Amino acid sequence: MMATRSSESGFTLIELLVAVTIMLMVLAGTTQIMSDAIEDSTAAKQVLDMNANLRATMDLVQRDLLQVGQGLPVGRRIGIPNGPGAQPLNRPGPATLGECAGVSTFPLMESLPAVTVGPDLGPAVNEVCTDILTILAADNVVDAMPLASMAANGSSARILNRYVANGAVLDINDNPDTRGDNIRAGDILMIERGSESTVVQVTAVSANNTLTFGTAASVDPLRLNQRDTSLAMLGTINQIRAITPTIPATPTVVSGLQQPTTALVTRLRFLTYYVDTDGIPGIPRLMRQVGGEDAEPVAVGVEAFRLTYDIADGEDNPTNVRMTPQDIDGTSGVCDPPCNENQIRKVNVTLAMRASGNRAGSITDVGRNLQNTLHTQVSLRSMAFVDRYR
Secondary structure (H helix, E strand, C coil), rough: CCCCCCCCCCCCHHHHHHHHHHHHHHHHHHHEEEEEEHHHHHHHHHHHHHHHHHHHHHHHHHHHHHHCCCCCCCCCCCCCCCCCCCCCCCCCCCCCCCCECCCCEEECCCCCCCCEECCCCEEEEEEEEEECCEEECCCCCCCEEEEEEEEECCCCEEEECCCCECEECCCCCCCCCCCCCCCCCCCCCEECCCCCEEEEEEEECCCCCEECCCCCCCCCCCCCCCCCCCCCCCCCHHHHHHHCECCCCCCCCCEEEEECCCCCECCCCEEEEEEEEEEEEEEEEEEEECCCCCEEEEHHHHHHEEEEEEEEECCCCCEEEEHHHHHHHHHCCCCCCCHHHHHHHEEEEEEEEEECCCCCCCCCCCCCCCCCEEEEEEEEEHCCCCCCCC
């Protein structure tokens, strides 16, 4: 009897290859969808982070601009060393880079304005030079403290010992700082008496409320503490001391009001904004520098930092003025008569940023524009109204 062979069934090699091909196509499509989803999620996070950073940075710029000119003398200018032997003050900011001029010093002038402009002085981003801005305002914490005495050569001064609250005696060097009024090395102060004023940088604080104003470049990087006991140089602490070398024993009273009898000390907010391109290659940063201290980045991935100004000249009141040298000397045709920094009443700020991972000139994700721009206008209220009476 012959044995019968059972029937066997299965996939042929061709069928197996077709099935594997279809499976690989499905997996490739699924992988692409997942990859796109991950990229979309990453891009969305980058955009959210960029917009949050952009808003926070613009808020900081606005806050600083709102205080411009606050508590400064009439005319919103502070005296600085000038005349025979005076050297220009060092201005914070970047040096010359390519076609962009950069900064080295402030102009050698009699006084420093509340707003010092700097159109097209900063390094180029997207082939356009960025702007620099230096602003001044009084700090209302250390405000109008009277001096008891000044060294004959102007190298130091002592703030008047006086009662401040609940029987406590003023101490600008206590530890801990119980009243939040400490003065520290590096602080920039305005010293004024009557119509005279000057600006100095504190280099040391010692007992009995004594401040030292050293002149070494390491402690006075802006070159504020220039002195001249012969009084040939103007705008120095020596000029202030010549008016009131010591505090009178009895305050002067006129029409029942006690008059300021000595020089007064106010701490200054001395701020500079500029763009830096040296920190991370391809990622410009907006820097905020306090006085002569090290600058700190407040925004990363800056695409533009441009400023214009609205002017109150009593005639045409031009708007969106770049405040170029030609605007200031009257040759641009925009300002007639010539504009000057004392006339600035509003600052128009344009700040653009790119999301992290999308460096300028190296965008790999074609079709995506992970960039945003904010525009704002800030009125400099202290430049238009009297904000202090004495």
